[in-house]
Amino acid sequence: MSQLRLNILILTFWIGWNNTWGQKPLVLESPSVKMRWENSAQGWQLKTLSVKKGQRWTNVETPSGENTLLYAAEKPSDTPEQIVKSITGEEFPGPKYHYQTKWWAESISPVSLNTAGKAVHFFAKQGRQTAATALTFEHETEMARVTTEWSVDPKFPADIIVKQTLTPKTAGYFSLATPTIAAVGEADMAWASVPGYFQGNYIQPNFALAYAYGHGVPALPAVYRERSASTLSPLVTTKNGITVSVIPDPALCRDPWEKDQNTHQHWNIGLSHKNRRSQLSPTLYYPVLGEPKSELKAGETITYSFRYSLIDGDWFKAVNHAAYDIYQLKEALSLRQSKQSLTDRIQKMHRYLTDPKTSLWNIEEYKGLKIGAQSYLGGVVGSNKDAMKNSDYGAMWMLAKATNDSLLIKNVLPYALNFKVTQQISDDGFFKGALAGQYYLAKSKRFTEEWGEVVEPIAVTYYTMLDIGNILLFEPNNQPLKERLRAGAEWLLKNQKPNGSWAVAYDRKTEREAFQDIQDVRPTFYGLLVAHRILKDAKYLAAAQKGADWFVKNAVETGSFLGVCGDARYAPDFATAQSAQALLDLYDLTKDAKYKNAAITAAKVYTASIYTHPVPNRSLKTVNGTQREDWEISQAGLSFEHGGIFGSSNIHGPIQLASHAGLFIRMHQLTKEPIFADMARSVAWGRDAFVDAKTSVASYYWNAMNRGAGPYPHHAWWQIGWLTDYLMAEAELRSNGQVIFPRGFVTPKVGPHQSYGFAAGTINGEKANLIVNEDLVKVDTPTIDYILAESEKKDKVFVVLLNNRAQATDFQVTVKGTSIRKQLPAVGFEVMEIQK
Structure with a gap:
């Protein structure tokens, strides 16, 4: 071959190669983000991803641009794919947690564990610049054609808007995953979250701990449902301070009440912190494989859009952006109009609670005393519809003093006090000073815990220290009650571990530690703070600080919290918000800034327990025959009882018992962060569609709408408590401290609201x-x-x-x-x- 012909062949090959793989790079650039794709033999790959940090550009490591399409010829099975075991080797969650059985099974199905279908990974073969700030990529697989359009959002320069279109070539079930813009290395991860499900700063190898409790970031690329997601924004924060999140278009959200029925369970969008390859990369899946919208015929087209947000800042800044700028938190608040004032609700519930018939008030003989409590018709192990419970002792004593009502003073308080006294174990032995149980079973004449024969240190904090502590604020000279308080404090002191923590529970019969697969990342230390404030003994404060220091390190700093509802196997719940107030109270006593900072962090974490979707509007709905506007029954602004994989939010939705509202107003006052005030007001204002008109008692769960107290008449006391705390916090905030009243201790169990009225x-x-x-x-x-x-x-x-x-x-x-x-x-x- 002559040299000339050889040179021509080389030149022809070079030109051809340059026209395909050597094509000019494609660039998308805003004032905050730069993205650069290069063509290769594999297709168009994202080679550079940069984010503006201050005045400098910072590269995000391991940019990718890889696409993923999921396909299944048949509908994927919903049969659980694996048996999950706790770190102690038992099958999780165990047979006695029957409330969670269905939701747990759904959560370990092939779709949820991201193993369903065939995954087709690809880099787009065709790419072109369609405008100065827009690109389009196209690719064909054996099963479908995929078009992806990228553009800069002119309003939010840290956001890149993406629109994907899928056209199948064959019938089947299809799901598109959002492209991987960067695969964050585990060593580079500072924080990761699917809000409502988990948050954390480390990868947790035990799947039960990570998936069920959010104690660490799950190692598996699980796909989460909307029903318990608070803000639709999976995110990962890198150690150099860049947060990458992916946010679906609000139009894609499932509507929990479509027209005239409960559609809370519908699953439109899958959310994950990882892609199908299990790389850390916030990912959406649409449609969800196996869900109705995923079944397509050849030639049918489905389109969806979303945005990547690449923020110079932490996860909290990213969640704020999603909640305010995309899901219109501020605009939604402006829709809220109350039809009954909160003040009037308190006054009407006062009447409800002084009527033993409406409030289901009972008086029983026990150990020579007449004890009083309200019927509890929820689930309690061993109950034969005879369980009794009191809730907010601080609210009881507050309302009695504020009204000077003899019906409360004579007919309720003495018997409620006897209930409290007999609730404490006084017999000698390991449990002396601890709690016999939060419920009394009238037929069998015994106290018991919610879900088994156990004694919990947190229950001693709740039902001995907090309740008795709040009573003693009103009755400071009640010496016998002080001795009860001291007995509880001594039991907590005796059973505090050397590192400052407590056991989750002890078996009542064997006295052995129970639930050894989980740590007591709850504000158990707060009981000793109460003891110090009432009894003035420095040893209790020292022990409270020791417990708080352990809690800050193991819970607040890692994002790992435990709940307080035994029937939900302690799934994370409103105790997270309670932790924030507990730490804030400890700061007030010690003036140690680490407790204030930890309180703020815990409160920020709790914003991820509050729904910000779907966007409320004024469209008309029918609820049990009554016409309502959408905003009236909206989930946005409401919090979980417990969320995550097996919390009650999965079936019932959020709750109306907004114990966190007052805390959030105080947090707004402390931090000036708008989201705290706006979330507090979103849950407090205009929630009349959930209030029973006859009693003014709100329903507990969202799906109950306005059925009222139902099986939980004692909730009226908690409602009086949180409404009062919210109003008092607003008065202090808006008056700039000119209206201020001493606050008591937090209420047991349901959150951080505090008592008032014991002092001027x-x-x-x-x-x-x-x-x-x-x-x-x-x-x-x-x-x-x-x-x-x-x-x-x-x-x-x-x-x-x-x-x-x-x-x-x-x-x-x-x-x-x-x-x-x-x-x-x-x-x-x-x-x-x-x-x-």
Whole structure:
């Protein structure tokens, strides 16, 4: 072959190669993000991904651009794929947790574990620049044609909007995974989360701990459902401070109440922290393989869109962006209009609770005493519809003092106090000073725990230390009660481990530690803080700090929290919010900034237990024959009882018992973060569609709508407690501290709301005592709430007016037959003084 012909052949090969693999790179660039694709033999690969950090560009390691298509000729099986074992070797979660059986089985199916179907991985073969800030890639596989359009979001420069179109060539079940823009190395991961399911800073090798409890980041690429996702934004934060998240278009969200029925279980979008190859890369799956929208015929087309967000900042900044900028948290709040004031609800529930028939109040003989409590018709092991329980002792004593109601003072408090006294184990032995159980079974005449014969240190904190502590704030000279408190404190002190922690529980019969597969990452230490505040013994504060230090290191810093509901095997729950208030109270005592910082972190983590989707709107729905606007029954703004894989949120949705509302207002006051105030107001305002009109008691679970207390009449006390705490926190915030009352201890179990009324507060520099009197003041507009307080001199009454909506309000206040017209701005505040 002549040299000339050889040179021509080489030149021809080079030109051909350059026109395909050597094509000019494709670039997408905004003021905050740079992306550069290069063509190769495999297709178009993302070679450079850079994010603007301050004034400098920082490369994200291991950019990719790989696409994944899932295909199955037949609908994937929903049969559980594997048996999961705890770190102690038992099958998880175990046969006695029957509430969780169905949800756990669904969660270990092939689709959920991301093993279903055939995975086709590819880099697009064709790519072109369609505009200065837009690219299009196309690719054909054996089963389908996929088109992916990328563009810069002009409004949010850290966001890249992607639209994918799938056209099958054959019938079957199809699911597109969002392309992998970067595979973050495990050593480079600072934080990862699928909000509502887990958050953490390390990979947890034990699947039960990671998947069921969120104690560490799951090692498997599990696909999570919308029903317990709080904010639809899987994310990974790198150690150099860049957070990569993927956010679906709000139009893709499942609607939990479509038109006239509960559709909470529908699964439109799969969410994961990993791609199918199990690389750390936030990923969406649409449609979910095996779900109705995934079944396609040849030639049918399905399109969906989403966005990548590459933020110079942490996970909290990324969640804020998704909640506010994409899922319209602020705009949703402006829709909320109350039809009954929160003040009126408290007053009406007062009537409900003084009627033994409506409140299901019982008095039983036990150990020579008459003990009183309300019927509890939920699940309790050993119950024959005879379980009894009291909830918020702080609210009980607060309302009795504020109303001076003899029905409460004579007919409720003495018997509730006897219940509390007999609830504590007084017999000699290992459990002396501990709790016999939070429930009393009237027929078998014994106390028991929710889900087995166990004694929990957290239960001692709750039902001895907090309840008795709150009573002692109102009855500081009750010496026998102080001795009960001391006995509980000594039991906690005796059983605190050398590292500062406690056991989750002890078997009542064997006295051996139970639940050794999980750590007590709960605010058990708070019981000793109560003991110190009441009994003034320094050893209790020292032990509380030791417990808190362990808790901060093992729970707050790692994102690992445990719940307090035995029937849910302690799935993470509202105890996370309670932890924040517990740490804040410890900071108030010690002034050690590490507790304040940990409290803020715990509260931030709890924002991931609050739904921000779907976006509320004014479309009309029918609920049990009643027409409602969508925002009235919206899940957005509501929190979990317990979320994750097997929390109650999977079947019932979120709850109305918003114990965190007051804490979040205090957190807003402390941090100036808007999300705390907006989430508090979202759950408190305009929730009338869930309130029983006859009793003013809200339903517990979202799916109960307005059926009222149902099997949980004692919840009315918790509702009075959290509503009061919220209103008092708002008054303090809006008055810039001119309205401030001493706070007691947090309530047991359901969250961080605190008691009031045991001591005088201050209003505009004057001492005043909290009162509740529904005849003294009338306000004609339900978006206006008010708090009443009487001066210590008893010569005047203060009326603290709060406009609880996002618009200015004109209203009328009537006092002693005289009406006064007023106007308050959005989220406004005013103090009126009435001379007596």
